[in-house]
Amino acid sequence: MTVMSVILALLVGLAGLFAGQARGRQRRAEADNRLEREAQAEAERIRAQADTEVRGLREQAEQVRQQADQARQDATRRLQEADERERQIALQLEAQREQIAALRRDFEDERAQAKQDAARERESLSADRQETRRERDELKREIERLNRRAEQLDARGDKLDALEERLESRLRALSDQETSLADRERQVELRLYEVANLTPQAAREQILGRLDAELEEEKAIRVKAMTERATADARRTAREVVAQAIQRSASETSAQLSxxxxxxxxxxxxxxxxxxxxxxxxxxxxxxxxxxxxxxxxxxxxxxxxxxxxxxxxxxxxxxxxxxxxxxxxxxxxxxxxxxxxxxxxxxAQGEEAAIEAGVVGLKPGLVQLLGRMYFRTSYGQNVLKHSVQVAHLTGIMADELGLDAGMARRAGLMHDVGKSIDREIEGTHVEIGINLARRFGEPVEVIDAIAHHHDPENGETLYSVLVAAADAISAARPGARREELEAYVRRLEQLEQIAVAFPGVQQAYAIQAGREVRVIVQPEKVSDAQATLLAREIAGRVEQDMEYPGQVQVTVVRESRAVEVAR
Missing domain, CATH: 3.30.1370.10 (K Homology domain, type 1)
Incomplete structure (x- = not known):
């Protein structure tokens, strides 16, 4: 019974245990369900909160991305600016490097120039020392000569003392003769009064009347000479005043042309x-x-x-x-x-362009070069090359109307003033120079005749000289074509240079400062420093003598010596 009870008790226990376990499992299942529901709710809450945070983080990430993009753009811009600054700094460094190189070259040139100047100074001091010794020797010789001269003068003084004594005795004799001659003169004068039937008063009045007539004539001559001199001075002064007024009032034209x-x-x-x-x-x-x-x-x-x-x-x-x-x-x-x-x-190139514009072909290269020089030549303020091209067109038109050779007429019109290309460099009028140039380059007879007679066509041998003269007058007569005052001004400056170049030893001469200064470059081997001073004075004197000019003209003589050697 005991075993059965034990077994039953065990079975009951096991049954209770199983029932308890079942209840526990049920409670656990309910708890799990409850926990799962709570977990799901919490998960939903957490998911919602996570979504909210994710959206916030996404917005923050977008802002961060935008800030990063802005920062990247700023960085790129700053990099570009840094590159630009670096490039500018490099350019500035390069410019400074070039300036330093230029300064270094200038310094080297100045140092070389200083060495040359020092060498010239040493040579000059040596020459001065030799000149001083030579002058000292000459002074010694001069003192000896003066001593001998003093001895000779002492001897001559003794002779002059003796001669003076003889002259005094001679003077006393002459004084006595003069007294006797005065007495005889008074006697002769009284005799003349008696012969002429004149009293001394009447004779004095007659002589004074004759002297008055002679003095009146002399006075008239002197008054006439003084009047002419005053008139000439007044005209010269008037010309100077007018020329100076023209120069001052023509500032705009002068500025444009000079x-x-x-x-x-x-x-x-x-x-x-x-x-x-x-x-x-x-x-x-x-x-x-x-x-x-x-x-x-x-x-x-x-x-x-x-x-x-x-x-x-x-x-x-x-x-x-x-x-x-x-x-x-x-x-x-x-x-x-x-x-x-x-x-x-x-x-x-200017000569070729003018020939093409005038319709003239077949010119020699030398003539083309002379035509091009006229581009820089004016006549009464009118450009000579443009004037020649215009004359060529006019002569060609008139030749066509008259049935003549238009090409020949244009050639004659273009070449009629060719002498003006070098008339300031050689002697002669531009007509004479133009004739010689045309003959030298083989120009036709019609062209030579037009050059020779374009100022007097009535003496010409062909009709082309008449046409060229008419075209020349038409071109020069148009309004504003010429200004005579400028031509006179240019001639005055050229005359200044010609006067200076005419002196020996002068290499070049330039009139500057509107004719108020002429700068003369001399050859140092022919003109010394002392001679340069005299040369400036001589040139100034020649200018005063040969020229008329307003104000004053400064003459500056420049003498420069150079020592050149080649390092091989």
Whole structure:
């Protein structure tokens, strides 16, 4: 029973255990369900909260992305700006490097120039020392000669004392003779009064009347001479006043015809153009013959010269120097030679263009070059090349109307003033020079006749001279074609240069400052420093003697010595 009870008890226990387990499982299932529901609710809450946070994070991420894009753009812009600043700094460094190189070159040139100056100074001191020794020797010889001369004068003084004693005795004898002659003269005068039946008073009145008549005639002659001299002085003064008034009132025309304005990049370039102690501007003016005016005009300098060829060459040289940046006397000289060669090419091109415009073919190259020179030549203010082309057109038109050879007429019209291309360089009128040039280049007889008689067509041998004369008068007579005052002004400047060049030892002469200064370049081996001073005075005296001009003219003689050696 005990076992059965135990078994039953065990079974009951097991049944209870199983029932408890079932209830536990049920409770656990309910708890799990409850927990699952709570977990789902919590998960939903958490998911909703996560979605909200994700949306916030997405918005923040978008803002961060936008900020990153803005930062990236700012960084890119700053990088570009940094690159630009770096490029500008590189350019500035390059410019400073070029300036340093230019300054170094200028310093080397100045040091070489200083060495040359020191060598010249040493040579000059040596020459002065030798000259001093020579003068000392000459003074010693002069003192000895003066001593001998003093001894001779002492001997002559003794002779003169003896001669003076003889002269005094002779004077006493002559005084006695003079007294006796005065007595005889009074006796003769009394005798004459008796013979002429005149009292002394009547004779005195007759003599005074004769003297009055002679004095009246002399007075008339003197008054006439003084009147003529006063008239001449008044006319000269009037001409000077009028010429000066014309110069002052014609500033606009003068500026257009004798001044060129050259732009420069900045005002600092003006100092480089002047150079140390003005050496660059002096070299430029000496080589070109053009006055370089550097004033307060911003970013511009002025070239002044009455000669348009020189002024054009100077303009090309100045523009090339400004563009190159290397400005020193040697570079200026190279640029001047180069510009002069280019000017020859330009002149030839102008001659060809004028021949084509006038319809004239078959001209020799020499004649074409002479025609091109007339591009820079004016006659009474009228451009000679344009005037010649106009005359060629007019003669061709009139020749067509008359049934003549229009080509020959145009050729004669174009060539009628060819002598003016070099009439300021050689002697003779432009007609004589033009005839010689036409014959030298083998021009037809009709052209030579037109050149020879375009001012006196009644003496011409062909009708072409008449046509050219008529066309010349038409071209010159149009309103505003000519200005006589400018031509006289240019002739005066040319005469200044011709007077200076006529002196021996003068290499070149340039009239500048509107004729108020003539700058003379002399050959240093022929003219010394002392002779240069005398030469300036002689040129000034010749200008005063041979010319009429307003105001005053300054004569500046420039003497420059150069020592050149080539290192091989």
């Amino acid at each position: 001044v060129s304005v050259v732009p420069i990049p900045n005002d600092a370039m003006k100092g480089r153009l002047i150079g140390r102690e003005g050496r660059n501007i002096r070299a430029f003016e000496a080589l070109t013959g053009v006055d370089l005016i550097i004033d307060d005009t911003p970013e511009a300098v002025i070239l002044s010269s009455f000669n348009p060829i020189r002024r054009e060459v100077a303009r090309h040289v100045l523009e090339a120097l400004v563009a190159d940046g290397r400005i020193h006397p040697t570079r200026i000289e190279e640029m001047v030679h180069k510009a002069q060669d280019e000017m020859k090419t330009f002149i030839h």
